[in-house]
Amino acid sequence: MMSLVVDRFSLARTDGVELLAPLSLSLDSGDRLGLVGESGSGKSLLVQGLFGVLPQGVRSTGGTITAFGVSMERTSKSRDSIRGRRMAWVPQDPQQALNPFLKARDHLALLPRIHRGESTATALHRLMPLLERLRLPTDQAFLNKYPHELSGGQRQRLLLAQALSCDPDLLVLDEPTTALDPTVQADFMALMLELQANRGLGYLWISHDLGVVASVTTRLMVLYGGEVMEAGPTDRLLREPRHPYTQRLLQAAKKEPSHESGFLLGPLERPAGCPFQPRCPKVQPSCASWKPWQGRMEDGLRCEAVFHD
Numbered sequence: 646m647m648s649l650v651v652d653r654f655s656l657a658r659t660d661g662v663e664l665l666a667p668l669s670l671s672l673d674s675g676d677r678l679g680l681v682g683e684s685g686s687g688k689s690l691l692v693q694g695l696f697g698v699l700p701q702g703v704r705s706t707g708g709t710i711t712a713f714g715v716s717m718e719r720t721s722k723s724r725d726s727i728r729g730r731r732m733a734w735v736p737q738d739p740q741q742a743l744n745p746f747l748k749a750r751d752h753l754a755l756l757p758r759i760h761r762g763e764s765t766a767t768a769l770h771r772l773m774p775l776l777e778r779l780r781l782p783t784d785q786a787f788l789n790k791y792p793h794e795l796s797g798g799q800r801q802r803l804l805l806a807q808a809l810s811c812d813p814d815l816l817v818l819d820e821p822t823t824a825l826d827p828t829v830q831a832d833f834m835a836l837m838l839e840l841q842a843n844r845g846l847g848y849l850w851i852s853h854d855l856g857v858v859a860s861v862t863t864r865l866m867v868l869y870g871g872e873v874m875e876a877g878p879t880d881r882l883l884r885e886p887r888h889p890y891t892q893r894l895l896q897a898a899k900k901e902p903s904h905e906s907g908f909l910l911g912p913l914e915r916p917a918g919c920p921f922q923p924r925c926p927k928v929q930p931s932c933a934s935w936k937p938w939q940g941r942m943e944d945g946l947r948c949e950a951v952f953h954d
């Protein structure tokens with residue numbers, strides 16, 4: 646049984662505007678899966694859906710999310726036994742994700758108290774090797790600091806330590822390196838690869854940057870305008886990107902010039918058919934009747950100019 650199974654999960658605004666077309670993926674311990682797409686493509690909404698914390702005004706319109714055999718729907722009581730314990734989340738913005746009124750020690754002890762019934766002292770004692778591994782200080786002066794007293798890199802590592810505090814099987818990382826400078830970013834990526842290799846951690850790494858996500862994953866899924874464009878093994882997508890949008894992402898990662906212009910349109914302004922039409926150098930009349938790909942993780946894509954799934 647796969648640890649995490651997303652089966653044709655879709656999202657819409659409560660007024661009916663579609664935000665995420667049916668999407669399917671699976672993730673197991675030790676897997677390194679990447680989800681790449683620009684801001685507004687639906688990546689972060691999917692993460693919120695995975696953890697059952699959709700923002701107001703957004704609702705699930707179909708499909709299922711199951712983690713370790715437990716439904717992650719809002720109405721499922723059992724999901725609390727999974728979230729933070731077997732599947733944890735490293736949110737996008739440490740500044741917002743950390744509670745400004747809690748010290749580092751309280752952030753670290755939070756999940757162990759809920760899921761393991763551990764006292765703060767017991768949890769901190771158990772987590773010392775993890776903090777050292779994450780190259781975080783372990784002294785009282787650090788543990789007594791509030792988030793605003795930490796560097797950006799320390800805040801990100803504190804969030805990661807919190808996510809790892811109950812030794813989860815899966816991690817979902819939402820743009821985890823955006824707030825980090827290049828040196829700290831490279832260090833964070835090396836650390837994740839180490840944790841995956843040594844602890845068998847599986848992760849879903851979400852980013853707008855194909856260059857970042859490609860170097861830490863073995864499978865990739867490319868999202869645009871709430872639709873899956875292309876998916877497959879990372880090395881194939883890098884070697885032979887078939888979809889025009891994947892090609893564009895690769896150009897951007899290599900900092901090559903592009904003739905494509907424009908931005909991802911909001912959900913109300915998107916054309917019928919393929920959402921990439923306004924920016925696509927290969928657009929053709931049949932693209933207006935393009936049908937969403939159901940987006941399973943097998944090697945494939947959906948594009949009128951290349952071939953269908």
Ligand code: SF4
Nearest residue numbers: 919925932948949950
């Ligand atoms: S060729 Fe058509 S279907 Fe393919 S990416 Fe361009 S607009 Fe979309």
